[in-house]
Amino acid sequence: MYLTWLDSNSWLLEIGGKRILIDPWLVGSLIFSNLDWLFKGSRPQERPIPENIDLILLSQGLEDHTHPPTLKQLDRTIKVIASPSAAKVVKQLGYTQVTTLAHGETFTLDELEIKATPGSPIGPTLVENGYLLKELESGLTVYYEPHGYHSPQVKQAAPVDVVITPFVDMTLPLLGPIIQGKNSILELAKSLQPQIILPTAAGGDVIFEGLLMKLVQTKGSAEELRTLLEKNNISTKVMEPTPGDRIELPLEKRALAT
Template sequence: MYLTWFDSNSWLIEIGGKRILLDPWLVGSLVFGKIDWLFKGLKQTQRPIPEKIDLILLSQGLEDHAHPETLKQLDRTIPVVGSPNAAKVARQLGYTQVTALSHEETFAIDKSIEIKATPGSPIGPTLTENGYLLKELETGFTLYYEPHGYHPPSLKEAAPVDVVITPIIDLALPLVGPIIKGTKSALSVAKLLQPQVMLPTAAGGDVVFEGLLMFLLKAVGSADEFRSQLAENNLSTQVIEAKPGERFELPLKQRALV
């Protein structure tokens, strides 16, 4: 299994002989609702559009996961799998092969990969977006992704999971609290899934953020603090901090059969 991180929540996952582009933001700026004075993300290094993409996987319909400018640059015939909200965005942009996955539904790529949608981040009072479990059927290796740190109790049915991509720090607003939950939820999901490897997402990378919101957001936690928490709880999970744009192979081992 190979991964490439493209800043923020954007990943290229090479698994089961397929190339899956996850929540891509590769070109242009990141703005929510065209309100750039409130929040704007700017890439210091523009990432080339990856070639030979087999699937685009979208966890949410918001701009930092279904980035309109990036999706307009990609081939609209590439199959898209996403939350119902993200699938709506893809269809509006002209994608011709779009599958909406509700929670607990699955999607198979040939006979090599199974993708299962899990409950993810709540967006407002009535909408809960997706996390995903990606399973390589030949090896059994499984990857879990949730970009805001919301992990449902039902995940225990999937344990053990080999790779977890999720936040490990909090990003919080005064009076509101964490909008990205990492410090406690990452440890909880590590205990639940017993992953071989965890990789932080949603923060850092080769990106500059500006706008009023940046004066209010507070980051809490770090990779080193999280490693200490894992050690204190006798968890052997390895924390890998990916470098933006660099492809790397995950050091996974087959688990002993019980």
Template sequence: MQLTWYDSNSWLIEMAGKRILLDPWLVGPLVFGNLGWLIKGVKKTTYPIPENIDLILLSQGLEDHAHPETLKLIDRNIPVVASPNAAKVVKALGYTQVTTLDHHQSYTLANSLEIKAVPGSPIGPQLIENGYILKELETGYSLYYEPHGYHSPSLKQDAPIDVVLTPVVGITFFGVIPFLKGQKKALELCQWLQPQYILQTAAGNDTSFEGLLTSILQPEGTLEAFRPLLTENNLSTQVLELKPGEPFTPQLQQRAVTIA
């Protein structure tokens, strides 16, 4: 397994010999619904589109996960696995091989990597987007991704999971209303899944935001404050924030198999 973070929620995941581009925002600004005055994200670094992509994986249809400007630069013939909302976005852009996954449905890539959709972030009162569990069928190594810190209790049945990509540092409106859930939910998730690594996702140091909303967004917690919480709860999970653009290979240990 090798992971490359491109800041925000954009990742290149290499598992089972396949290259999966997850929620790519690599070029241009991030604007929601042409409302740049409300909030606009700019990356200090423009990242090239990775080569030899086997699959694009999209968790949400919003612009920070299905970024139109980036998706327009990618070969439309690359297969896409997406939430129902994200599938609408890529189909409108002309992608030709789109598989929609509802919660608890699975897709198998080249008989070597299983991708399972799980309930993720609520977007409005009636829409819950996707999180994903990726599992190498030969080794059993697994990865879980949810970009806003909303974790379904149904995940417990998939434990343990080796690597988790989710917010550790949260973001709130006015310091009260969570936008990205952080420390408390990340700790609960680690208790459920017993991961070997938890890696911070969502906006990092390479992204700056401007607009009206930025004045009411406040960070919640730090990685440094989270580490002792793991120790206090007898968890050996390593927590990291990667440097954008630099590949990382987690040193994973095979799990002991318990026979009932």
């Protein structure tokens, strides 16, 4: 299994013989509703568009997960698995093979199974998707949730080999947490028993500007997480990949359930 972190929430995951592009933001700026004074993300140079993509996986319909300028650069015939809100965006962009996954639903592509789990709440009524990606032959499983909101349903998948989720809390005064990685990560590690945890949503080469970034309070770090896991006798390895580097994850195959 190989992973390439492409900054922010964007990943290239190679699993089950497939190349999965997750929540890609690779070109242009990241701006919500054209309000660049409120929030703007940029990077010194654009990421190259990965080749030979078998599937695009989208967890949310917001621009930092379903980024229109990037999606316009990709082949519209690539298969897409998406939350209901993200599916609306890619259909409007002309994608022709879009599968919408509601919570609990699964999609199988050859030796890869993808299951949608309840993820991040967006507003008072919308709950977006997290995903469990399972290599059927080996049983190796990856869990991805980009804001640190983990449904109790995810515990049923334990053990999970790789977890991709935030390590940090990001909070706005009066509005509360945007990302709640620090507050949720220990319980997640206890329940899923992952071999490896990797961070998402923060760090990398991205430069964030605007009024929101002046107000956001951030707490937590990879080193704090390592200390926390050690104190709780949890052997999970915390990895911090360098953006753009393709890494082979040092995983041990576990016995498949019978």
